Amino acid sequence: MKGISISPLRGALMLIVALFFLFPLFWIVLMSFETNTDILRSPPQLFFSPTLHNYAALISGKLGGGGGTMTVNYMQNLLNSVILSVCSVVVSLILAVPAAYAFARFKFRGGEDIAFTLLSFRFAPPLLVLLPLLNYFQVIGLYNTYFGLIWVYQLITLPLVLWIVRGYFEDVSEDIELAYRLDGHSWLSTFFKIAIPLARPGIAAAALLAFIYAWNNFIFALILGSSAIQPVTVGALAFITSSGIEYGQIAAALVLSVIPTLVLAIFTQRYLVEGLSLGAIKG
Amino acid sequence: MSAADLAAHPAGGSAGEGVSRKRGPGLLPYLLALPSLLVCAGILVPFVTAVFYSLERYNLAFPQARKFIWFGNYIKLLNNADFWNTVRVSMTYTVLTVGVELLLGLGIALLLWRRSWVTNLLNVLLILPLMVAPAIASLMWKLMTNSDFGVLSYLVSVIGFPNFRWATAPGSAMFTVVLVDVWVYTPFIAILLLAGLRGLPSQPFEAAELDGVPQTFVFFRILLPMLAPYILTATLFRMLDSIQQFDIIYAMTQGGPGNTLMVFQIQAYLQAFTFTNIGRSSAILMVLWAITYALSKYFMSTWTRLRERAHGLA
Numbered sequence: 001m002k003g004i005s006i007s008p009l010r011g012a013l014m015l016i017v018a019l020f021f022l023f024p025l026f027w028i029v030l031m032s033f034e035t036n037t038d039i040l041r042s043p044p045q046l047f048f049s050p051t052l053h054n055y056a057a058l059i060s061g062k063l064g065g066g067g068g069t070m071t072v073n074y075m076q077n078l079l080n081s082v083i084l085s086v087c088s089v090v091v092s093l094i095l096a097v098p099a100a101y102a103f104a105r106f107k108f109r110g111g112e113d114i115a116f117t118l119l120s121f122r123f124a125p126p127l128l129v130l131l132p133l134l135n136y137f138q139v140i141g142l143y144n145t146y147f148g149l150i151w152v153y154q155l156i157t158l159p160l161v162l163w164i165v166r167g168y169f170e171d172v173s174e175d176i177e178l179a180y181r182l183d184g185h186s187w188l189s190t191f192f193k194i195a196i197p198l199a200r201p202g203i204a205a206a207a208l209l210a211f212i213y214a215w216n217n218f219i220f221a222l223i224l225g226s227s228a229i230q231p232v233t234v235g236a237l238a239f240i241t242s243s244g245i246e247y248g249q250i251a252a253a254l255v256l257s258v259i260p261t262l263v264l265a266i267f268t269q270r271y272l273v274e275g276l277s278l279g280a281i282k283g
Numbered sequence: 284m285s286a287a288d289l290a291a292h293p294a295g296g297s298a299g300e301g302v303s304r305k306r307g308p309g310l311l312p313y314l315l316a317l318p319s320l321l322v323c324a325g326i327l328v329p330f331v332t333a334v335f336y337s338l339e340r341y342n343l344a345f346p347q348a349r350k351f352i353w354f355g356n357y358i359k360l361l362n363n364a365d366f367w368n369t370v371r372v373s374m375t376y377t378v379l380t381v382g383v384e385l386l387l388g389l390g391i392a393l394l395l396w397r398r399s400w401v402t403n404l405l406n407v408l409l410i411l412p413l414m415v416a417p418a419i420a421s422l423m424w425k426l427m428t429n430s431d432f433g434v435l436s437y438l439v440s441v442i443g444f445p446n447f448r449w450a451t452a453p454g455s456a457m458f459t460v461v462l463v464d465v466w467v468y469t470p471f472i473a474i475l476l477l478a479g480l481r482g483l484p485s486q487p488f489e490a491a492e493l494d495g496v497p498q499t500f501v502f503f504r505i506l507l508p509m510l511a512p513y514i515l516t517a518t519l520f521r522m523l524d525s526i527q528q529f530d531i532i533y534a535m536t537q538g539g540p541g542n543t544l545m546v547f548q549i550q551a552y553l554q555a556f557t558f559t560n561i562g563r564s565s566a567i568l569m570v571l572w573a574i575t576y577a578l579s580k581y582f583m584s585t586w587t588r589l590r591e592r593a594h595g596l597a
Binding site for chain 1: 311312313315316318319320322323325326328329330332333336390391394395401402405406407408409410411412413414415416417418419420422423424425426427429431432434437441466469470471474475478523527529530533534547548551552555561564565568569571572575576578579582583
């Protein structure tokens with residue numbers, strides 16, 4: 001198989017693959033710079049005079065076209081996405097990195113069972129716990145709070161961090177840590193000065209992936225929050241179902257919602273692929 | 284260390300193993316794991332509550348009729364045509380998405396196997412759909428398949444299907460959401476299998492080439508068996524996600540038209556929030572949970588076996 005160079009067939013196949021996976025992104029970006037009249041033109045146009053009107057409307061929050069305007073605070077949704085994702089990842093790192101270290105370094109009674117239980121949350125149907133949680137949150141006042149949502153986000157981010165970082169700790173040799181301990185340093189300083197720096201690529205990959213999963217989450221905030229604290233994923237849906245909003249403005253909203261993860265993905269691609277394959281192969 | 288490296292250097296960090304384990308770790312590991320456990324225990328409580336709900340006649344519209352009825356909800360589900368429709372739709376969705384994504388992903392991984400600037404570039408670009416939130420991806424495709432201005436609606440009308448209604452027609456709704464799922468998740472499988480492919484030793488392939496072994500033999504007897512652990516992992520991972528699909532379908536049609544796309548979680552969502560029937564909704568979700576639990580148990584045991592084998596190799 002190594003003998004095959006890029007033949008016309010391979011080239012054509014690659015082109016088709018690129019077209020299928022990139023065209024939707026390309027087209028939505030294009031739409032976001034179009035006026036409604038350009039969008040409704042048939043056949044669809046590749047060339048038009050681009051406008052920033054859609055983005056301006058989104059940022060100012062005054063949306064709509066000929067039929068009057070309505071106020072939609074999409075920027076708040078964006079801010080909510082940032083708050084929820086960043087805080088969830090930070091909380092997950094603080095909680096899960098020490099746990100990952102424990103599971104990697106010590107064989108202790110019930111360790112594997114605990115690790116599996118934590119991981120199994122990643123695979124449980126989210127709605128199953130969301131229904132009772134909705135009742136509880138309304139009683140204890142966590143409904144519609146960032147705190148409550150960030151807690152629930154741990155369901156997806158914590159197992160991810162735990163399992164990826166655990167894999168890294170397991171792959172880093174323990175000898176360096178032991179040598180450092182023999183020098184008379186405490187366990188705590190060994191953990192912070194040796195173990196964590198050595199596992200840094202894994203922690204970075206895990207944090208990155210957890211951020212993306214948190215950013216892309218939809219169902220938690222759909223059920224446990226009102227529009228005031230909902231992230232872009234839920235905000236954009238509310239958008240598309242309300243009539244009177246120009247199509248270009250919807251496209252612009254979608255573009256704004258995917259830009260952070262796409263930019264992050266392009267610049268950190270190496271870590272990401274490692275995280276994805278690790279997360280999957282190692283659990 | 285990526286999965287590919289893992290396969291190439293399976294010994295990993297086992298050198299220091301046993302040294303520290305001679306001393307009993309004492310309470311330390313429990314202390315380290317405790318915060319994670321506590322946070323997640325907050326989730327176990329609602330799980331138990333959900334089990335309880337599923338055994339109750341519990342409809343928010345008739346609070347005074349709330350009563351413990353043991354397996355009443357489950358028995359009713361067995362005789363419920365909507366439930367069996369949900370089972371059928373979910374299975375169809377899972378089989379179609381995982382099947383198509385696996386074939387496409389394998390094809391793409393093989394296409395990108397040999398490194399060159401083109402394949403490296405495609406490798407980077409391919410990750411982009413995977414980074415789009417499934418709900419947002421669904422909305423993107425919804426804009427593109429809009430009957431008034433959607434570019435895809437226009438394109439299919441040009442090639443002779445002027446009345447193709449995508450997600451709004453019962454006949455093509457499943458096709459449309461599967462298409463979105465394939466768009467989002469095929470890169471996941473492709474990336475995983477590519478990492479697997481690039482981690483394979485090259486000797487068997489070189490030997491086969493020297494001996495003039497036919498390509499079909501190389502593919503089915505050498506490549507596929509060596510790639511099997513990766514394929515299995517990718518498949519199980521995707522199955523677990525796919526059978527629970529909510530975002531893509533909810534954003535596209537909320538389960539419609541009719542009940543053509545009523546997968547488990549959509550059905551349960553509507554039971555709970557439209558029909559306020561918490562008891563039935565919880566029972567449906569418990570059935571789904573049982574399926575995913577069995578799958579993930581199987582997934583975990585396979586994974587542990589693969590990992591032990593990888594570590595035991597050296």
